[in-house]
Amino acid sequence: MSENPTHDDESNSNQHTDPAHGADSSDDDFIVTPYAVSGEVDYEKLLERFGANTLTDAQIARFPDHPLLRRRTFYAGRDVDRYLEAAEVGDPHALVTGRGPSGPMHLGHVLPLYLAKRFQRETGATVYIPLSDDEKFLAKAQSFESIGKHTRDNLRDILAVGFDPERTRIVVDTADADVIYPIATRLAKHLTPATIEAVYGEQDSVGLQFYPAVQATHLLLPQLVAGRQPTLVPIAIDQDPHVRVCRDVAAKEALPVDKPGALLGRFLPSLEGPGKMSASDDAASIDLTDDPDTVAKTIRTHAYTGGQASLEAHRERGGDPSVDVPFQYLRFFFEADDAELERIAEQYRSGELLSGELKEIAIERITDFLGAHQRRRAELGDLEDELEPYRLTDGERKQALERAGVPSSPF
Amino acid sequence: MSENPTHDDESNSNQHTDPAHGADSSDDDFIVTPYAVSGEVDYEKLLERFGANTLTDAQIARFPDHPLLRRRTFYAGRDVDRYLEAAEVGDPHALVTGRGPSGPMHLGHVLPLYLAKRFQRETGATVYIPLSDDEKFLAKAQSFESIGKHTRDNLRDILAVGFDPERTRIVVDTADADVIYPIATRLAKHLTPATIEAVYGEQDSVGLQFYPAVQATHLLLPQLVAGRQPTLVPIAIDQDPHVRVCRDVAAKEALPVDKPGALLGRFLPSLEGPGKMSASDDAASIDLTDDPDTVAKTIRTHAYTGGQASLEAHRERGGDPSVDVPFQYLRFFFEADDAELERIAEQYRSGELLSGELKEIAIERITDFLGAHQRRRAELGDLEDELEPYRLTDGERKQALERAGVPSSPF
Numbered sequence: 001m002s003e004n005p006t007h008d009d010e011s012n013s014n015q016h017t018d019p020a021h022g023a024d025s026s027d028d029d030f031i032v033t034p035y036a037v038s039g040e041v042d043y044e045k046l047l048e049r050f051g052a053n054t055l056t057d058a059q060i061a062r063f064p065d066h067p068l069l070r071r072r073t074f075y076a077g078r079d080v081d082r083y084l085e086a087a088e089v090g091d092p093h094a095l096v097t098g099r100g101p102s103g104p105m106h107l108g109h110v111l112p113l114y115l116a117k118r119f120q121r122e123t124g125a126t127v128y129i130p131l132s133d134d135e136k137f138l139a140k141a142q143s144f145e146s147i148g149k150h151t152r153d154n155l156r157d158i159l160a161v162g163f164d165p166e167r168t169r170i171v172v173d174t175a176d177a178d179v180i181y182p183i184a185t186r187l188a189k190h191l192t193p194a195t196i197e198a199v200y201g202e203q204d205s206v207g208l209q210f211y212p213a214v215q216a217t218h219l220l221l222p223q224l225v226a227g228r229q230p231t232l233v234p235i236a237i238d239q240d241p242h243v244r245v246c247r248d249v250a251a252k253e254a255l256p257v258d259k260p261g262a263l264l265g266r267f268l269p270s271l272e273g274p275g276k277m278s279a280s281d282d283a284a285s286i287d288l289t290d291d292p293d294t295v296a297k298t299i300r301t302h303a304y305t306g307g308q309a310s311l312e313a314h315r316e317r318g319g320d321p322s323v324d325v326p327f328q329y330l331r332f333f334f335e336a337d338d339a340e341l342e343r344i345a346e347q348y349r350s351g352e353l354l355s356g357e358l359k360e361i362a363i364e365r366i367t368d369f370l371g372a373h374q375r376r377r378a379e380l381g382d383l384e385d386e387l388e389p390y391r392l393t394d395g396e397r398k399q400a401l402e403r404a405g406v407p408s409s410p411f
Numbered sequence: 412m413s414e415n416p417t418h419d420d421e422s423n424s425n426q427h428t429d430p431a432h433g434a435d436s437s438d439d440d441f442i443v444t445p446y447a448v449s450g451e452v453d454y455e456k457l458l459e460r461f462g463a464n465t466l467t468d469a470q471i472a473r474f475p476d477h478p479l480l481r482r483r484t485f486y487a488g489r490d491v492d493r494y495l496e497a498a499e500v501g502d503p504h505a506l507v508t509g510r511g512p513s514g515p516m517h518l519g520h521v522l523p524l525y526l527a528k529r530f531q532r533e534t535g536a537t538v539y540i541p542l543s544d545d546e547k548f549l550a551k552a553q554s555f556e557s558i559g560k561h562t563r564d565n566l567r568d569i570l571a572v573g574f575d576p577e578r579t580r581i582v583v584d585t586a587d588a589d590v591i592y593p594i595a596t597r598l599a600k601h602l603t604p605a606t607i608e609a610v611y612g613e614q615d616s617v618g619l620q621f622y623p624a625v626q627a628t629h630l631l632l633p634q635l636v637a638g639r640q641p642t643l644v645p646i647a648i649d650q651d652p653h654v655r656v657c658r659d660v661a662a663k664e665a666l667p668v669d670k671p672g673a674l675l676g677r678f679l680p681s682l683e684g685p686g687k688m689s690a691s692d693d694a695a696s697i698d699l700t701d702d703p704d705t706v707a708k709t710i711r712t713h714a715y716t717g718g719q720a721s722l723e724a725h726r727e728r729g730g731d732p733s734v735d736v737p738f739q740y741l742r743f744f745f746e747a748d749d750a751e752l753e754r755i756a757e758q759y760r761s762g763e764l765l766s767g768e769l770k771e772i773a774i775e776r777i778t779d780f781l782g783a784h785q786r787r788r789a790e791l792g793d794l795e796d797e798l799e800p801y802r803l804t805d806g807e808r809k810q811a812l813e814r815a816g817v818p819s820s821p822f
Contacts, residue, residue, distance in 0.1 A: 133818070134592075134593070134596045137596065137597075137600065138596065138599065138600050143816065144597060144816045144817050144818055145816060145818060147818065148818020148819070149818075151818065151821060152821050155821055172820070172821060172822070174593040174817055174818065174820075175820035175821060175822050176822075177588045177589050177591075177592035177593055178588050178589040180592070181545075181585070181588035181591070181592035182545070182585040182588055185545045185548065185549065185585065185618055186548075186555060188549065188617050188618030188621070189548065189549050189616055189618055190616060191616055191617045192615065192616060192617070193604070193613075193616075193617055193620060196617055202604075203604065204603065205599055205600055205602055205603060205604075206599050206602050206603070206604055206607055206620045206621045206624060207596055207599030207600055207602070207621065207624065209604060209617045209621065210599070210617045210620065210621035383821055384821065387821060387822050388822070405554065405555045405556060406555050406559075406585055407544070407555055407556060407558065407559020407560075407562065407585065409583070409585070409586035410562060410563050410566055410583060410586060410794055410795065410798060411583070411586050411587075411795060411798050411799070
């Protein structure tokens with residue numbers, strides 16, 4: 001679940017990680033890097049590999065209540081306590097959750113944004129939402145024009161989530177290059193090609209080689225704009241290397257910032273079944289703009305179920321909610337009530353609830369959710385006007401450049 | 412003579428070119444790459460290697476008259492005819508001549524700018540002057556603050572040259588990142604790490620790996636801002652690979668621009684003697700801010716002469732103007748009259764003119780030149796105000812991004 005700050009969690013055809021070079025490869029029988037996941041993922045072993053910590057019950061209790069945490073889809077983290085302390089006493093604290101605008105946003109892309117909105121509403125977290133149109137242009141066989149269209153479209157979905165403009169900043173790499181590029185250059189000075197290759201594998205262009213410095217900029221931006229504060233980056237665990245690169249760079253460059261923390265999540269299953277959620281263009285998915293009929297048809301046709309092959313077998317042996325995608329959607333996000341979720345699971349396991357019936361429950365919840373999202377999206381006016389209050393102010397830009405040690409413009 | 416668009420023509424301690432990897436290495440007994448020059452340079456062989464053409468007498472006659480061309484310090488080029496045709500009929504044509512602001516500007520740094528000013532005055536050339544503060548920060552053991560100070564100081568010297576603000580644009584990479592970075596990203600998509608390594612050698616940081624895309628942006632900027640037009644880049648021949656990279660990129664990306672041309676120069680000798688001009692920090696040099704006494708002392712103490720070891724030997728055998736640095740300064744720039752220059756050379760060769768006397772002639776000319784430069788520099792007001800008319804306008808920025816295919820800002 002959750003997206004990395006600025007990439008999709010899709011595998012990237014223009015980039016590849018050679019396990020022989022991947023810092024995260026090991027002798028285990030699974031591979032998890034930002035651009036490749038294979039094998040049966042052992043989430044605990046991953047934490048050992050990456051050096052992150054399982055969330056304790058106490059930590060989860062201190063976060064705003066949300067099924068994604070309560071049910072441990074987000075199950076681990078880095079420097080989570082510092083964030084929680086700040087959130088509890090009302091000190092500044094921030095989240096960074098981004099978007100790589102290479103296509104329409106799917107259901108899976110927007111759920112982390114709704115989680116961030118919840119955090120914002122409950123503890124006043126500042127939320128930074130970087131859109132990496134540069135990286136998507138570099139990594140995809142798409143023109144900049146096409147990426148630009150997706151950027152505008154995605155921005156409408158992000159705005160529809162309903163963040164508090166006072167506490168939210170949206171940046172687009174090319175449109176905010178005046179602040180992004182000089183800071184990325186500052187961070188790139190000691191980011192070696194060898195480090196990038198070890199973490200991300202060989203890159204096809206010098207643009208992609210430079211991009212991790214831009215990504216590190218995203219993660220430090222809340223602190224560069226508004227001063228040192230705990231920053232949490234909610235991401236799927238395969239994206240953790242981005243955070244580690246940023247933490248290394250931040251420490252090396254002696255900037256007036258703390259290393260950003262991370263909230264690490266398991267993978268959302270794709271509609272077609274367990275495993276890493278796929279956003280690649282040919283996979284079936286639920287778009288945020290899908291109408292109820294389309295959602296119903298997509299789930300009825302494509303959703304992988306944990307049911308048995310025949311009605312008789314199902315009534316007799318029951319279904320397996322742990323691999324059933326409609327059930328997993330309820331568990332991740334759409335059924336907040338633990339008792340109700342357990343009731344559904346129990347009915348499914350007993351064979352009383354059929355796969356088709358479980359699908360209809362999921363369809364109803366998702367359709368309600370999307371209906372509300374789409375209403376807010378439809379109410380948006382001119383994109384430029386709507387975005388204005390979410391934009392970095394001139395003063396914030398100046399502050400960020402100053403804290404990053406970038407010389408002020410001679411112009 | 413002349414500078415490359417954005418690097419100093421100094422050797423760069425943070426970067427190195429392995430001849431085994433250098434595209435410009437060969438079996439000849441000299442090496443010329445943007446970051447290393449060694450051996451006795453055969454300027455004709457270099458042209459074969461690089462695939463550039465010697466300037467013909469007819470071409471030189473068509474350029475505005477200047478000692479640097481007439482005496483073939485600039486001796487070769489690429490796509491020179493197209494530039495000359497545009498200049499002759501009054502069609503748009505541009506020059507790009509930059510500065511890497513890592514220290515105070517020396518005499519050798521400013522001469523190409525005065526040449527560009529001459530071209531501008533005579534044929535109305537647009538002159539673009541990019542300052543690569545990003546590259547200097549990345550390549551040097553200096554803070555961004557230090558680079559920022561040099562940038563401001565260098566800008567005063569550039570303004571003191573006296574360009575026509577209507578036809579001149581000064582850009583600073585970090586301060587103009589809003590236009591530079593998205594275009595560089597556009598150009599970086601198919602610029603491979605292998606190409607960069609072949610041309611420049613291994614780089615220490617991903618910032619330096621990306622920088623050639625920024626440099627290519629500089630060379631295309633006149634055309635991206637104001638439409639397709641012949642663009643000439645006056646540079647020392649060791650910097651020609653920058654132009655070649657840009658030409659390749661421009662062709663590959665199908666942008667609405669012509670490949671930039673080049674005007675290729677021999678190396679200015681350092682004060683200490685023949686060879687590549689050094690601007691490294693410990694070499695003696697004439698700063699643009701030196702007062703007459705300092706200039707005199709520097710030349711009297713450090714300038715390599717072609718004179719004989721004793722007065723008697725000099726009177727008998729005469730001096731060698733071809734290696735005499737004070738004479739070479741006169742030849743490059745400070746004695747425009749061919750007959751007068753030949754008279755001085757003849758007197759020197761005959762032993763009539765002593766090395767010390769020749770030095771005094773050079774001191775007088777250089778002091779006069781610097782006096783005028785310093786007067787104009789002193790008359791400048793607030794840097795920001797002075798720069799304003801040389802800045803890319805909002806409309807020009809928009810045009811450049813549009814021609815480069817960068818999506819317009821959603822903000």
